[in-house]
Amino acid sequence: SRRKHFAKAVETAHALGHRAIVVVEEPSWEGEYVDEVYTAPTGDLRATVARCVEISQLEPEPIAGVIAFVEHSVPTAAAVAAELGLPSISVDTAEKSRDKLSMRQAFEKVGISQPRFALASTVEEALEAAESVAYPLVMKPIIGGGSMFVRRVDTPEELAEHFEDIREGAWAGFDYDPLFILKSKYSEGILLEEFLPGNEISVESYVQDGVTTVVAVHDKPTPMDGPFFEETFYATPTVLAGATLAKVEEYTALAHQGLDIAQGATHTEFRVAPSGEPYILETGARLGGGPVYQSVLLSTGVDMVEVLTKVALGEVADVSVDPARVRxxxxxxxxxxxxxxxxxxxxxxxxxxxxxxxxxxxxxxxxxxxxxxxxxxxxxxxxxxxxxxxxxxxxxxxxxxxxxxxxxx
Ligand code: ADP
Ligand code: CA
Ligand code: CA
Ligand code: CA
Ligand code: CA
Ligand code: CA
The missing domain is CATH 3.30.470.20 (ATP-grasp fold, B domain)
Structure with missing residues (x-):
């Protein structure tokens, strides 16, 4: 799927009169579609930014926009854009969008409904925190993806049984990631959250100059009650309507405000309580992963890569979805x-x-x-x-x- 993303981003850039270049950390990229491939040092944000400034001068035109397609490159792309004065979120925002604890704190400030939460780095701390978070609860990595090491527990016994596995898994194997520094900041801890019952949805939207446009909402129609949460089925358009859907749109815009996302595409997940109130899970400052891009395109006709590319280049994206034509x-x-x-x-x-x-x-x-x-x-x-x-x-x-x-x- 990522190939399709690249191909469309390149096509859009070309249509707008730009060259398309890719900056990679490893020279394994085959260079399909793009006009030039550059390499940058691995795992060193400042060195990558310096290299991109150099690249901007090597190119016939200065770099006009920056996009990241994978979550761990989002802070790097933001740092490069900030240095070059291009439309983007800030590095701080990019980091918050990957740090589930900072994200929760940001959502709390703007008053979006969300689960009770706590940080815990030892099983004793977790058992203590669980008394206010309350069971059933979810243990999860602060930085994570793909529902890896996310687990529901229903009792103190289950918490004690699984805490250490989750905690170890949470911080294992991504020391290449610039956010690995959070490991010591959070004392190698994990997040505990109140388990939210209800249907899960994901919202694909974009923000330009602070204005949010929701393009599509997917339902995840298979009940996801745990203990594990692999995603197996997405369907769009959503069956939600009326006040609940309006609340979802309102909270999505509020999430952008809380995280200070004024430019770019986002993927936001909620669980909708039986009362109809949406509770936010998280906002990714990036396009939805996997087949979400094609699903949105097939359903609404909106090409989110094209939208993202335009936003990154400061061109007006101006998208509207005709509900009568949604498939x-x-x-x-x-x-x-x-x-x-x-x-x-x-x-x-x-x-x-x-x-x-x-x-x-x-x-x-x-x-x-x-x-x-x-x-x-x-x-x-x-x-x-x-x-x-x-x-x-x-x-x-x-x-x-x-x-x-x-x-x-
Ligand atoms: P990831 O970054 O791995 O996607 P999430 O926080 O989105 O992490 O959690 C993955 C999945 O776990 C969610 O899509 C949801 O199904 C489930 N989940 C996470 N937190 C909760 C919660 N507080 N209540 C109920 N389910 C949750
Ligand atoms: Ca020139
Ligand atoms: Ca995520
Ligand atoms: Ca997900
Ligand atoms: Ca998620
Ligand atoms: Ca076919």
């Missing part, structure tokens, strides 16, 4: 059924032959080692499909699940 779209994400070596993927041809299947994407290949939730970074593949109603999308998701099989040995 029903869904996608399923597929995980391994048990850990092991991938022996075969069945059902691809059957699915690809269907007119209502827009894309079948398998990320890995036979022979790969497959892991299962909750220790997975991402799914093994996805299927994107269209329908005439939500009921049809739900039915098709079941059919897709029965057809596509990852055989493991």
């Amino acid at each position: 029903h779209v869904g996608f399923s994400l597929h995980f391994g059924e048990q850990p092991g070596e991938l022996a075969a993927v069945e059902g691809i041809d059957t699915l690809e032959d269907r007119d209502d299947v827009a894309e079948v994407m398998i990320y890995g290949k036979v022979g790969d080692q497959i892991d299962v939730p909750p220790r997975v970074w991402q799914a093994q593949g996805h299927v994107l499909f269209t329908g005439d109603s939500r009921e049809e999308i739900v039915r098709k998701q079941r059919e897709v699940n029965e057809t596509l099989r990852f055989r493991v040995r």
Whole structure:
């Protein structure tokens, strides 16, 4: 999917009269689509910024806009944009958008409904904090993604049993990340949150000069009650309407205000309580990952990469969605059924032959080692499909699940 992102960003930049360059930390990039590939030092924000200033002078025209597509590059892109005086969020905002504790504090200031939360770095602290957060609760990394190491616990016994695993997992294996410094700031702790029951949604929006436009809302129609929270099914447009949907839009704009996001695209997640009140989970200062980009495009006709590229270049994005023309779209994400070596993927041809299947994407290949939730970074593949109603999308998701099989040995 990332290839599609790049291709569209390059196309948009070209259409607006710019060259498109990519700055990578490792020279593994093949240089497709772009006009030039530069390398920058790994894991050193200041050195990367200095290198980009140099690149801006090497290019025939100074750099006119900066985009990051992966979450861990968001602070770096913000730092480069800040140095070059380009439309962007600040580095501070970029960091907050990845630091779930600072984010919660920012949301608290602007008064968005959210779960009670606490930081805990030892099991004793966690048991103590749990008394005010209350059970059931969710333990999760402060910096994370893909629901990795996010776990629901219902009792002090369960908390004590799983706390150390989550805490260790939370800080393991991403020392390449500039935000790894938060490990000591937070005493290697994790976040405890009140478990929010209710349906989960994600909101794709963009902000230009402080004005928020919500482009699409996806429901996650499969109940996600834990203990693990891998995402398996998205469907858009949302079934939410009226006051609840208005509240979702209001809180999305408020989240941008709280985090000081005045330019760029965002991906915001909520859980909607049985009362209809949305509670915010998090806001990513980036496009929605995986097939979300294509799902939005198929459903609304809005190309979020084009929008993001325009915003980054200071060009008016000016998007409007005609509700009468929105199509029903869904996608399923597929995980391994048990850990092991991938022996075969069945059902691809059957699915690809269907007119209502827009894309079948398998990320890995036979022979790969497959892991299962909750220790997975991402799914093994996805299927994107269209329908005439939500009921049809739900039915098709079941059919897709029965057809596509990852055989493991
Ligand atoms: P990540 O950055 O890994 O996506 P999130 O905070 O979004 O982390 O958590 C991942 C998933 O875990 C959410 O999509 C949601 O399903 C579940 N989850 C997280 N926090 C809560 C909570 N407080 N109440 C209920 N579910 C939660
Ligand atoms: Ca010139
Ligand atoms: Ca996230
Ligand atoms: Ca998510
Ligand atoms: Ca999330
Ligand atoms: Ca097809």
